[in-house]
Amino acid sequence: MKFFALLIVSIWTIIGHVWCQSEYHYPESFQPDFRSNTAGGRASPLRGYGGRQNYPQPRQTTSDTLVAQVHGSGVYGYVTFKGESNGETKIVAHVLGGLKDELYALRIFQLPPQIGAACSPLSLGGLMYDISEREKVYLKSGFETSINARLNTKGPNSLLGRTLQLHGLNTGSQICAIILATDTTMYQGKLHHPLSGMVYMFHSRQSMVIGTEWLMYSDGQRRDTYHTWALAEGLNADSNTDRKYRNELERCSQFRGDIVFSSRDQSGPQIPVSTEDPVQKGRMQYPLPNLGDIDRAPSIYFIVYDSERTNQILACVALNRVEPKTVIARLNSTEISGQIKLVQRNPYEPTEVSVNLRMAHPAYAYGLDVLPSIRRRRNEAKKCPNIKETIYNPFHIDPAWVPEPNMGTTDQYATGDLSGKYGNLSQLREESFNTYDFNLPLFGYYSVVGRAVVVYAPDGPAIACSNLDLEGRDLTTAYATFDVPLQGQFIMRQAAGECSSDTYIYIEISRPEGAGINKTVNHKWNVHQAPAPASTESLSSTECSAVGGHLNPYNVSTSCIYQRDCSIFTPVRCELGDESGKLGVIDIPPYRNSQKSDPQVSKYYFIDSDMPVCGPFSAIGRALVIHDSDFRSSIVACSNIIEFKPKQ
Numbered sequence: 001m002k003f004f005a006l007l008i009v010s011i012w013t014i015i016g017h018v019w020c021q022s023e024y025h026y027p028e029s030f031q032p033d034f035r036s037n038t039a040g041g042r043a044s045p046l047r048g049y050g051g052r053q054n055y056p057q058p059r060q061t062t063s064d065t066l067v068a069q070v071h072g073s074g075v076y077g078y079v080t081f082k083g084e085s086n087g088e089t090k091i092v093a094h095v096l097g098g099l100k101d102e103l104y105a106l107r108i109f110q111l112p113p114q115i116g117a118a119c120s121p122l123s124l125g126g127l128m129y130d131i132s133e134r135e136k137v138y139l140k141s142g143f144e145t146s147i148n149a150r151l152n153t154k155g156p157n158s159l160l161g162r163t164l165q166l167h168g169l170n171t172g173s174q175i176c177a178i179i180l181a182t183d184t185t186m187y188q189g190k191l192h193h194p195l196s197g198m199v200y201m202f203h204s205r206q207s208m209v210i211g212t213e214w215l216m217y218s219d220g221q222r223r224d225t226y227h228t229w230a231l232a233e234g235l236n237a238d239s240n241t242d243r244k245y246r247n248e249l250e251r252c253s254q255f256r257g258d259i260v261f262s263s264r265d266q267s268g269p270q271i272p273v274s275t276e277d278p279v280q281k282g283r284m285q286y287p288l289p290n291l292g293d294i295d296r297a298p299s300i301y302f303i304v305y306d307s308e309r310t311n312q313i314l315a316c317v318a319l320n321r322v323e324p325k326t327v328i329a330r331l332n333s334t335e336i337s338g339q340i341k342l343v344q345r346n347p348y349e350p351t352e353v354s355v356n357l358r359m360a361h362p363a364y365a366y367g368l369d370v371l372p373s374i375r376r377r378r379n380e381a382k383k384c385p386n387i388k389e390t391i392y393n394p395f396h397i398d399p400a401w402v403p404e405p406n407m408g409t410t411d412q413y414a415t416g417d418l419s420g421k422y423g424n425l426s427q428l429r430e431e432s433f434n435t436y437d438f439n440l441p442l443f444g445y446y447s448v449v450g451r452a453v454v455v456y457a458p459d460g461p462a463i464a465c466s467n468l469d470l471e472g473r474d475l476t477t478a479y480a481t482f483d484v485p486l487q488g489q490f491i492m493r494q495a496a497g498e499c500s501s502d503t504y505i506y507i508e509i510s511r512p513e514g515a516g517i518n519k520t521v522n523h524k525w526n527v528h529q530a531p532a533p534a535s536t537e538s539l540s541s542t543e544c545s546a547v548g549g550h551l552n553p554y555n556v557s558t559s560c561i562y563q564r565d566c567s568i569f570t571p572v573r574c575e576l577g578d579e580s581g582k583l584g585v586i587d588i589p590p591y592r593n594s595q596k597s598d599p600q601v602s603k604y605y606f607i608d609s610d611m612p613v614c615g616p617f618s619a620i621g622r623a624l625v626i627h628d629s630d631f632r633s634s635i636v637a638c639s640n641i642i643e644f645k646p647k648q
Contacts, residue, residue: 056077061182064206066081069177069349070164071350071410077096079092081179089151099170099171102169104139105139156287159179160181185204185321186201188322190317195215196218197216212283216274229270232257234255234299235299238256238299241614241616261291275565302319325343326472331453335363340353341471342468343442352434355433357432364419366419367391367418369452372386372506384454393415405419406423416448445606448468478613480642485515486588487591488507490509492641507604509586510588510600512591521585521587522585525586528622528623531546567582568582579606579611623641626638
């Protein structure tokens with residue numbers, strides 16, 4: 001399904017304030033680099049370093065083998081862990097890249113690496129094992145190392161979900177990798193009230209582990225507490241979407257499932273909650289005993305008990321299975337044909353990349369734009385309408401400091417710089433390879449789903465593009481259209497029926513031409529509780545008193561610390577409808593049309609992991625409100641969010 005074929009109003013560029021990224025443009029004129037390419041294909045010794053034939057992969061893994069895929073700071077490879085019958089653990093490591101003669105110490109920390117965070121012991125919990133210090137063995141790039149370590153990795157000492165850190169003895173570099181089984185399934189739940197944060201569970205045939213992230217109070221309390229907790233199997237009645245929402249709101253007061261694990265009964269650790277330091281104090285991870293075939297349960301719930309009234313449930317949430325995501329960009333033009341396919345099993349694992357391109361026209365660079373491409377008419381003047389021609393670079397990688405193309409690890413390049421990561425297309429008639437990318441997420445705020453893959457000619461212009469469309473999922477589409485006193489549209493898309501999954505939001509907004517108002521900045525925008533009054537004269541309105549407050553079904557507190565606690569990293573701490581709190585404010589320019597350039601409007605593309613367009617708290621049928629500039633609360637305009645239903 002095409003990602004943004006819909007645009008109801010023809011309104012027409014500046015990317016949003018929340019990215020604040022380094023401008024990562026390709027140069028106006030490319031100088032092909034023949035050092036790493038030949039007419040027949042890429043000659044780099046790394047062959048994309050992620051190509052399976054050269055990316056070191058573990059051999060003969062079984063269901064009880066745990067694997068850490070090492071990738072960062074120019075170093076890549078693997079480390080495997082397998083328990084032996086004598087109680088020892090066999091560790092096999094093979095890494096490539098990095099500086100010559102560098103040695104790496106192996107360390108294991110309690111908690112998984114946080115997505116987007118630095119590989120620092122401060123964010124990894126306590127040190128469990130310093131393998132190199134204990135065994136007096138260090139890794140050297142280019143060599144396979146085997147260690148029989150005196151480690152007990154069974155039961156509460158399980159390594160599933162832990163962090164392996166490689167620490168460079170000479171450079172001080174720190175490279176983190178999560179330790180997972182090859183058959184890991186992930187579950188996830190989002191707590192909103194009176195606690196907010198994320199609960200996750202990794203499950204393999206041999207191991208199971210549960211953990212929490214960013215746990216804090218969302219009811220205004222500012223304190224640190226510890227809580228007993230439980231896992232429960234829900235009945236069939238507890239598995240539908242409406243019941244899951246209701247159980248969380250009612251703190252499982254009507255829940256009739258069975259407890260399958262209790263930290264109180266089995267001496268498990270208590271859960272820490274910290275409003276003042278949730279990054280470090282609001283996290284925990286605990287290996288679970290064998291709970292049987294929990295994947296067959298109709299639903300799984302995580303229950304937290306009150307810290308003082310220990311038999312009373314404080315909060316509960318359903319854990320939803322995280323399904324793999326597949327996106328495909330299909331290119332079908334006279335210049336470029338083929339496809340780029342991405343698959344990611346869960347947010348903690350790398351993305352599998354498959355590139356198959358055929359070039360009938362000289363090409364050079366290719367990458368992901370910050371915006372999707374949108375075709376508004378059959379015959380477009382541009383090959384790739386609507387894109388900004390700026391590489392998606394959310395982690396602010398300085399283009400002056402990236403390695404040569406195809407000579408680094410993916411974290412060293414902008415997220416969307418595909419030809420930097422894998423090598424350019426110069427002098428190639430075909431390009432086909434498979435690789436892994438550890439900096440190409442398909443989940444959460446930094447997701448690349450829906451963005452445009454763009455191929456550029458050697459002299460600069462875009463010659464082909466296609467959006468990364470979700471494969472195998474129908475999408476629910478909703479939109480809010482503005483025509484007075486602003487003009488534009490907000491489009492929301494979410495996988496149909498997956499109400500806790502990501503919602504993809506595209507925005508175009510401007511003031512009418514000739515309105516006599518200069519560009520205004522820092523407008524908050526939100527989904528409110530109720531719809532705006534219907535009008536026969538316009539699609540939007542300035543009469544917005546009936547829309548109520550922000551959509552806030554979980555009644556999260558908006559007291560003085562709300563502005564601190566609600567952010568892109570903690571969307572479940574925000575009011576459900578507080579879009580600018582979760583994603584960022586928007587700017588609104590006056591519309592200007594020119595025959596020499598695209599009309600001037602603001603365009604944004606956001607991913608919200610907690611704004612459903614299905615279920616009882618759906619945005620559909622409510623008002624989307626744009627507030628006044630400079631973070632003021634007065635309302636400029638409102639428009640109702642309507643579900644788009646294509647003609648049959």
